[in-house]
Amino acid sequence: MRVLGRWRRPHAVPPARISTRDLVREALAGVLQRPARSTLTTLGTVVGVATFVAVLGLTATTGAQISKRFTVLAATEVTVEDIAADADLEGPPFTPDAESRALAIDGVDQAGVYWFAGSRPVGRLPMADSAKLDAYPVVAASPGAVLAMRPTLAAGRLYDEFHDGHRQHVAVLGQAVAQRLGITRLDTQPAVFVDGVPLTVIGIVADAQRHGELLLSVTVPRATAEDLWGPPASGDPTRMIVETRLGAAQVVAAQLAVALRPDAANRLRVTAPPDPRSLQEGVAADLSALFLLLAGICLVIGAVGIANTTLVAVLERVPEIGLRRCLGARGRHVAAQFLTESAVLGTLGGLAGTALGATAVVAVAVLWEWTAVLEPWAVLPAPALGTLTGIVAGLYPALRASRIPPIQALQR
Amino acid sequence: MSTPAVEFAGVGRTYPGPPPVRALQPADLIIEQGQYVAVVGPSGSGKSTFLNLIGLLDTPTTGRYRLDGIDVGQLSEPQRGALRGRRIGFVFQAFHLMPHRTATENVMLAMLYTGVQHGERAARAADALASVGLAHRVAALPTTMSGGERQRVAVARALVNRPSLLLCDEPTGNLDSATATAILDLFDDLHRTGVTLVVVTHNDDVAVRAQHVITIRDGILEERRYPTEARP
Numbered sequence: 067m068r069v070l071g072r073w074r075r076p077h078a079v080p081p082a083r084i085s086t087r088d089l090v091r092e093a094l095a096g097v098l099q100r101p102a103r104s105t106l107t108t109l110g111t112v113v114g115v116a117t118f119v120a121v122l123g124l125t126a127t128t129g130a131q132i133s134k135r136f137t138v139l140a141a142t143e144v145t146v147e148d149i150a151a152d153a154d155l156e157g158p159p160f161t162p163d164a165e166s167r168a169l170a171i172d173g174v175d176q177a178g179v180y181w182f183a184g185s186r187p188v189g190r191l192p193m194a195d196s197a198k199l200d201a202y203p204v205v206a207a208s209p210g211a212v213l214a215m216r217p218t219l220a221a222g223r224l225y226d227e228f229h230d231g232h233r234q235h236v237a238v239l240g241q242a243v244a245q246r247l248g249i250t251r252l253d254t255q256p257a258v259f260v261d262g263v264p265l266t267v268i269g270i271v272a273d274a275q276r277h278g279e280l281l282l283s284v285t286v287p288r289a290t291a292e293d294l295w296g297p298p299a300s301g302d303p304t305r306m307i308v309e310t311r312l313g314a315a316q317v318v319a320a321q322l323a324v325a326l327r328p329d330a331a332n333r334l335r336v337t338a339p340p341d342p343r344s345l346q347e348g349v350a351a352d353l354s355a356l357f358l359l360l361a362g363i364c365l366v367i368g369a370v371g372i373a374n375t376t377l378v379a380v381l382e383r384v385p386e387i388g389l390r391r392c393l394g395a396r397g398r399h400v401a402a403q404f405l406t407e408s409a410v411l412g413t414l415g416g417l418a419g420t421a422l423g424a425t426a427v428v429a430v431a432v433l434w435e436w437t438a439v440l441e442p443w444a445v446l447p448a449p450a451l452g453t454l455t456g457i458v459a460g461l462y463p464a465l466r467a468s469r470i471p472p473i474q475a476l477q478r
Numbered sequence: 479m480s481t482p483a484v485e486f487a488g489v490g491r492t493y494p495g496p497p498p499v500r501a502l503q504p505a506d507l508i509i510e511q512g513q514y515v516a517v518v519g520p521s522g523s524g525k526s527t528f529l530n531l532i533g534l535l536d537t538p539t540t541g542r543y544r545l546d547g548i549d550v551g552q553l554s555e556p557q558r559g560a561l562r563g564r565r566i567g568f569v570f571q572a573f574h575l576m577p578h579r580t581a582t583e584n585v586m587l588a589m590l591y592t593g594v595q596h597g598e599r600a601a602r603a604a605d606a607l608a609s610v611g612l613a614h615r616v617a618a619l620p621t622t623m624s625g626g627e628r629q630r631v632a633v634a635r636a637l638v639n640r641p642s643l644l645l646c647d648e649p650t651g652n653l654d655s656a657t658a659t660a661i662l663d664l665f666d667d668l669h670r671t672g673v674t675l676v677v678v679t680h681n682d683d684v685a686v687r688a689q690h691v692i693t694i695r696d697g698i699l700e701e702r703r704y705p706t707e708a709r710p
Contacts, residue, residue, distance in 0.1 A: 388574070
C-alpha cells in the first residue's frame with residue numbers, strides 16, 4: 067500500500083438522468099409485470115371513478131325523467147282563487163262565462179270552476195235520520211274542471227255541459243265512496259241520496275292525476291250544486307283549474323286574471339307551477355350535489371386504497387430501490403418512478419371505471435326504459451380523475467421510496 | 479504512473495450512536511488499476527462499512543477518498559450517485575436481479591441512469607452477457623436460471639458500464655462449490671483483462687485467488703500479500 071501525497075481537483079461528473087420515455091417504460095413494466103397486484107390496486111380507483119360516472123349519468127338520466135313528469139303534469143296546471151276580503155259583498159268571483167273566457171286564451175286546453183260544497187250525508191236509500199249516514203265531501207265542479215283534473219274512470223262516464231246546463235241530478239263517485247256504498251256497476255242506474263236528494267250515479271272515478279281527493283268525494287255538476295245547496299259558502303271559495311298546453315302555463319297565468327275579471331283582476335290570485343326549467347335545474351342541482359359528494363367519498367376511498375397498496379409495494383421493493391440507487395438512480399428518480407407507476411395505475415383504473423360507470427348508466431336506463439343521459443363533461447375527464455387520484459395517492463409512497471438509503475435497501 | 483482506482487487517506491467511519499461506534503479506524507489504502515483485492519474478516523469487523531465507503535454508498539466521517547482520482551468528498555450526493563453508477567459495478571450475494579425481467583433487461587437496467595441511448599443498451603447488454611458465457615441465455619428469466627447463471631447475469635450487469643471498480647459482496651455465498659469455482663474462474667478472467675476487483679468475503683478459498691488480501695479486525699485494516707506462486 068502507498069499513499070499519494072497530492073490530490074487532484076474533482077473531475078466533472080455527468081449527472082445521473084433518466085428520460086421521460088424510459089421513466090414511462092419502467093413504470094409500465096412495473097405495472098404489467100405484476101398484473102394481479104396491479105389489478106387489485108386499481109380496483110379502488112375503478113370503483114371510485116365508476117361511481118362518479120354512474121352517479122353523474124344516473125343523476126342526469128333521472129333528472130330528465132323527473133323533469134318529464136313535472137312537465138306533463140304539474141307544469142301544465144294553473145289555478146285561480148278568490149282572495150276578496152268579503153266575497154259576499156263583492157259578489158261571485160267568476161262570471162258565468164269564466165270558462166269560455168279562459169278557453170279563449172291561447173294555450174288553454176281545459177278550464178272550469180269548482181268548490182267544496184261541504185260534507186254531506188250520503189246513502190243508498192232516503193233516510194229520515196240523516197245522522198245515521200256517513201258524510202262524504204261533495205265537490206261542485208263544472209265539466210271543464212272535472213276534465214282538467216284528469217280523472218280515469220272505473221265505470222260509466224263523466225257529466226257534460228248538457229247535464230250541467232240542465233241542472234240534472236247526476237253525480238260521479240270516487241271509487242272509495244262507491245265501494246263504501248256498495249256500488250259496483252252502473253248498468254242498473256243506481257242512485258245515491260245526498261242530503262236526502264237523489265242523484266243518479268253516472269260514473270265512478272278510479273284515479274285522478276290532479277286532485278286525488280276526487281276518489282273520496284261525490285262530484286256533482288256546478289249548476290246542480292248551486293240549485294240544491296246554493297252558492298259556495300264564503301269559507302270555501304270558488305276556484306278555477308286550468309289545464310294548459312306544454313310550456314304555456316307561465317304565459318297563460320300571466321293573462322288569466324285580466325281575462326277573467328278585467329274589472330277586478332286584483333281579486334284573483336293566479337298560481338302557476340314553477341318554471342319547469344328552473345325546477346329541473348333545481349332538482350338536478352340538489353341530486354348532483356348529493357351524489358357528487360358520494361362519488362368524492364368513493365374516490366377518496368379509492369385513493370387511500372392505492373396509497374396503501376403502493377406503500378406496501380414500496381416496502382416490498384426495497385431491495386429493488388437499493389439496486390437502482392447502486393446503479394446511480396437519485397432519490398427523485400425513484401420517486402418519479404413510483405409516482406409514474408401510481409399515475410399509470412390511476413389512469414388505467416380511471417379508464418376502466420369510466421367504461422364501467424357508463425355501462426351501468428346505460429344498463430339502468432335500458433332496464434327502466436329511460437333515456438340514458440351521459441354528459442360529455444362528466445365522462446371525458448373521468449380517466450383524468452383517475453390519473454389525479456393515482457398521483458395524489460402515490461405522493462407519500464413515492465416520497466418514502468426516495469428516502470430509503472441504498473445501504474438499508476441492500477441489507478434486505 | 480496511472481491514477482490509482484482507489485485512494486484512502488485517513489478514511490474512517492464512526493456511527494454517532496449513542497453510544498458512538500468507530501466501525502472503521504482511519505486508514506490509508508491504495509488499490510491500483512487492475513488489482514484483484516480480497517477483503518476478509520470476521521462478522522462485525524467492519525467489512526460492510528468498508529464496502530459501503532468504497533462503493534460510495536456511505537460517506538466517511540474522517541479522511542479523504544479518491545476514486546479514479548476524483549475527490550469524492552467534494553461531490554454532492556447526486557454527483558456521488560452518478561459516479562457510483564458510472565464507475566462502480568456491484569455484485570451481491572443475493573444477486574438482486576429483477577425476477578420478471580429477462581437477463582438482457584436486467585443488464586440493461588445498469589445503463590438506465592447513465593445516459594446510454596435505449597437502442598444501444600440491448601447490444602451492450604448482449605455483449606456483456608456473452609463475456610460471462612451467457613450468450614445463449616439472453617432471453618431467460620432469472621427464475622428459470624441456476625444460481626451460477628444468475629450470478630453471471632449480475633456480473634454482466636456490473637460490467638456493462640465498463641466500471642473502474644468491480645465490488646463483490648460475498649459473491650459465492652449462495653452458490654455450491656462447483657458453481658462458486660466457476661464464478662471465481664470468471665473473476666480471474668476479468669482480472670486478466672484488466673478489471674479492478676475488490677471482493678469482500680469470509681471464505682479463504684475466495685481470498686486466496688486475489689493478489690492482495692486486506693484483513694479487517696475490529697475496524698482496523700491490515701494487508702497480506704499472497705506471492706503469485708503461492709496462489710492456488
